[in-house]
Amino acid sequence: MSVLVYVENAEGKFKKSIFEAVSYAKTIATQLNTSLTAISIGDVASAELENLGKYGASKVLNVNNEKLKSFINQAYASVIAEAAKKENANVVVLSNSFSGKGLAPRIGVKLDAAVISGAIELPNTDGGSFTIKRTAFSSKAFATVEVTAENKVISLTPNSYKVVEDGGSANVEVFTSENKDSDFKTIIKEIVRATDKVSLPDAELVVSAGRGLKGPENWGMIEELANLLGAATACSKPVSDADWRPHSEHVGQTGIAISPNLYIAIGISGAIQHLAGVSSSKVIVVINKDPEAPFFKVADYGIVGDAFEVVPKLIEAVKSLKANS
Amino acid sequence: MKILVCISNVPDTTTKITFTNDNSDFNEAGVQFVLNPYDEIALSRAIELTENGNGTVTVINVGEASTEPTIRKALAIGATDAVRINAKPTDAYFVAKQIANYAKDQSFDLILAGRESIDYNGAQVTAMLGELLDIPSVSIIKKLDVDGDKATVEREIEGGKEIITIPFPFVAGTAEGVAEWKIPNMRGIMSARTKPLAVLEAIEVKSLSKIVKFETPAPRGTVKLVDAAEPEKLIELLHSEAKVI
Incomplete structure (x- = not known):
C-alpha cells in the first residue's frame, strides 16, 4: 500500500497548488502508515523534482519522453494508473485543476476506484x-x-490545504510507461497562455467587478488594483454575457467556483448564483453604493460607496502600504 | 452526424439549499428542477451542429420518472429523441456506466454533456464515459467546431486556452461560450410532446461511494463597514486584522 500524487507542471515549473497537493497526500500517507510517491510527466528539471521531497514525497517517478511532452488526457491517465499499480498505491491524489478534472475520472475507471473531486479536507480514516x-x-x-x-482517486481544491515544508530531498527515478497508440488520438495545435496575469483558479487574491462599473472602458482601475495586489481579475455573469470581459473571468454558479483568501467584489449586488461561486472565499470585501445589496449579508468587510470614488483611493492606499513595508 | 447529449435534472440556480433525513438527503420539497445549465449549452451546440437536417441529437438522462419534464424541455429545445435510464443515480460512476452501456453500440460521432452538474459538481461523467468507451475525452471546452470526421475544440487551462483537434468519436464537457442559449419556441414545445422518449432499465453497477452527510457553510459574522470617505482604513484592516494582504 502507498499513496501516489500526480504533480502537474506548467511549463516545467510547479505551482503552489501542486505543493498543496503533495503536502495533503503526504498527510494521508502518514494517516495510512505508508509513504508518498510523486509522479511527474513532461520536461521538468531534476532539481525541481528533488525539491518535492521538502513537501513530503520520498520518491519521484519522472516520465519524460517526447510523446508525453504536452498534456494528453488519455495518455497521462494511462501512465498515472500504470504507476499506481506498480507502486501498489490505493490512494491517488491530484490537484483539481482543469487538467486534473479531465484525468481523475479516467484514472478512477482504470483503477476501479471511487473518484472524489474537489476535496477540501483530509479524509477521516477513523x-x-x-x-x-x-x-x-x-x-x-x-x-x-x-x-x-x-x-x-482524490482531487484537491486549490487553496484549501496548507503547504507543509518539513521534508528533505526526494529520490528521482525514471519511469517508463507502455502507452497504446489509441491514447494519442488528440492533437494539441496551440497553447495560448496569458503570462502577465495571475490565473483565476489558482489566485489567492481576486478583485472582481460587476455591472456597477457601467462599461468595459472602466476596468482600468480594477486591473490596476489587481496588479498592485498581485490578484487575479474576475467578473459577474451579466458582465461576461455582455462581453465586457471574457467568459473565463466569470465566477458564479455557471462560471467557475473559486476559494481565494480574499475576494473583493466591486459593483456586484450578490445574486445567489454569484454567491455560490465565491462563498468559500476566506475573506469577502464588498464595495457597493446600494446599502441593501444582498452581498453585504455574506461579506466580512464592506464599503457603502461609489466604486468610481472608492477604488482610486484604495489604489493609493495599497501603494502607500507597499511603500511602507 | 449523430450526437448524444447527456442531461441532468438539477435544482434551479436560485434554489436555497436545505437538507432532510438528518442531513443525509437533499430536501426536494418546493424545489423547482431544471435542465442543468451546462447541459443546456451542450444541447444548444449539438442542435446548431445538426441544423438543416445534418444529423440527429439524442438526449439521455439517468433518472426516475420525475425527470421527464426536463427531458421534454430538451426535446422542445430541439433534440430529435430521448432516452431515460430508469434509476435513481447514486454517483457519477453509476451514471457513466449506464450511459456507456447505452452508447456502446449506437455509434455516436460525438457525446456531449455540460462541464459539470450544478448540484453535485463532480465533473466526472464525461471523462469516465471516455474511459469506459475507450475514446478521447476533453473536459472543459469553450468552442467546438466540426470539420468532416474531426473537431477542433478550445479547452480551458489556467490562465489561457489550448486548441486541440480530436477525431470522432469523442466525449466533451462544455462550458459557456460554446453556443448561444436556445429558447424553445411554440412549435418546439408542441412537437416535444410527441417526440420519442424511450425508457430503458438500468444495469447493475457496484457502488463505490455514497454521500453520508450534507452541511451548509457556517454563516459569516456581521459585516464590518468602513466609511466611504476613508477607504484606506479598509486596506489597513485587510493588512493588519484579516492579514490577507
Whole structure:
C-alpha cells in the first residue's frame, strides 16, 4: 500500500497548488502508515523534482519522453494508473485543476476506484472507514462522502490545504510507461497562455467587478488594483454575457467556483448564483453604493460607496502600504 | 452526424439549499428542477451542429420518472429523441456506466454533456464515459467546431486556452461560450410532446461511494463597514486584522 500524487507542471515549473497537493497526500500517507510517491510527466528539471521531497514525497517517478511532452488526457491517465499499480498505491491524489478534472475520472475507471473531486479536507480514516468532505451544490453546501471502494482517486481544491515544508530531498527515478497508440488520438495545435496575469483558479487574491462599473472602458482601475495586489481579475455573469470581459473571468454558479483568501467584489449586488461561486472565499470585501445589496449579508468587510470614488483611493492606499513595508 | 447529449435534472440556480433525513438527503420539497445549465449549452451546440437536417441529437438522462419534464424541455429545445435510464443515480460512476452501456453500440460521432452538474459538481461523467468507451475525452471546452470526421475544440487551462483537434468519436464537457442559449419556441414545445422518449432499465453497477452527510457553510459574522470617505482604513484592516494582504 502507498499513496501516489500526480504533480502537474506548467511549463516545467510547479505551482503552489501542486505543493498543496503533495503536502495533503503526504498527510494521508502518514494517516495510512505508508509513504508518498510523486509522479511527474513532461520536461521538468531534476532539481525541481528533488525539491518535492521538502513537501513530503520520498520518491519521484519522472516520465519524460517526447510523446508525453504536452498534456494528453488519455495518455497521462494511462501512465498515472500504470504507476499506481506498480507502486501498489490505493490512494491517488491530484490537484483539481482543469487538467486534473479531465484525468481523475479516467484514472478512477482504470483503477476501479471511487473518484472524489474537489476535496477540501483530509479524509477521516477513523475505525477503518474512509470519509472525505467536498463542496456540492456549487459551493452552497458541503457533502461528506463515504468511500467503500478499495481504491480512491482524490482531487484537491486549490487553496484549501496548507503547504507543509518539513521534508528533505526526494529520490528521482525514471519511469517508463507502455502507452497504446489509441491514447494519442488528440492533437494539441496551440497553447495560448496569458503570462502577465495571475490565473483565476489558482489566485489567492481576486478583485472582481460587476455591472456597477457601467462599461468595459472602466476596468482600468480594477486591473490596476489587481496588479498592485498581485490578484487575479474576475467578473459577474451579466458582465461576461455582455462581453465586457471574457467568459473565463466569470465566477458564479455557471462560471467557475473559486476559494481565494480574499475576494473583493466591486459593483456586484450578490445574486445567489454569484454567491455560490465565491462563498468559500476566506475573506469577502464588498464595495457597493446600494446599502441593501444582498452581498453585504455574506461579506466580512464592506464599503457603502461609489466604486468610481472608492477604488482610486484604495489604489493609493495599497501603494502607500507597499511603500511602507 | 449523430450526437448524444447527456442531461441532468438539477435544482434551479436560485434554489436555497436545505437538507432532510438528518442531513443525509437533499430536501426536494418546493424545489423547482431544471435542465442543468451546462447541459443546456451542450444541447444548444449539438442542435446548431445538426441544423438543416445534418444529423440527429439524442438526449439521455439517468433518472426516475420525475425527470421527464426536463427531458421534454430538451426535446422542445430541439433534440430529435430521448432516452431515460430508469434509476435513481447514486454517483457519477453509476451514471457513466449506464450511459456507456447505452452508447456502446449506437455509434455516436460525438457525446456531449455540460462541464459539470450544478448540484453535485463532480465533473466526472464525461471523462469516465471516455474511459469506459475507450475514446478521447476533453473536459472543459469553450468552442467546438466540426470539420468532416474531426473537431477542433478550445479547452480551458489556467490562465489561457489550448486548441486541440480530436477525431470522432469523442466525449466533451462544455462550458459557456460554446453556443448561444436556445429558447424553445411554440412549435418546439408542441412537437416535444410527441417526440420519442424511450425508457430503458438500468444495469447493475457496484457502488463505490455514497454521500453520508450534507452541511451548509457556517454563516459569516456581521459585516464590518468602513466609511466611504476613508477607504484606506479598509486596506489597513485587510493588512493588519484579516492579514490577507
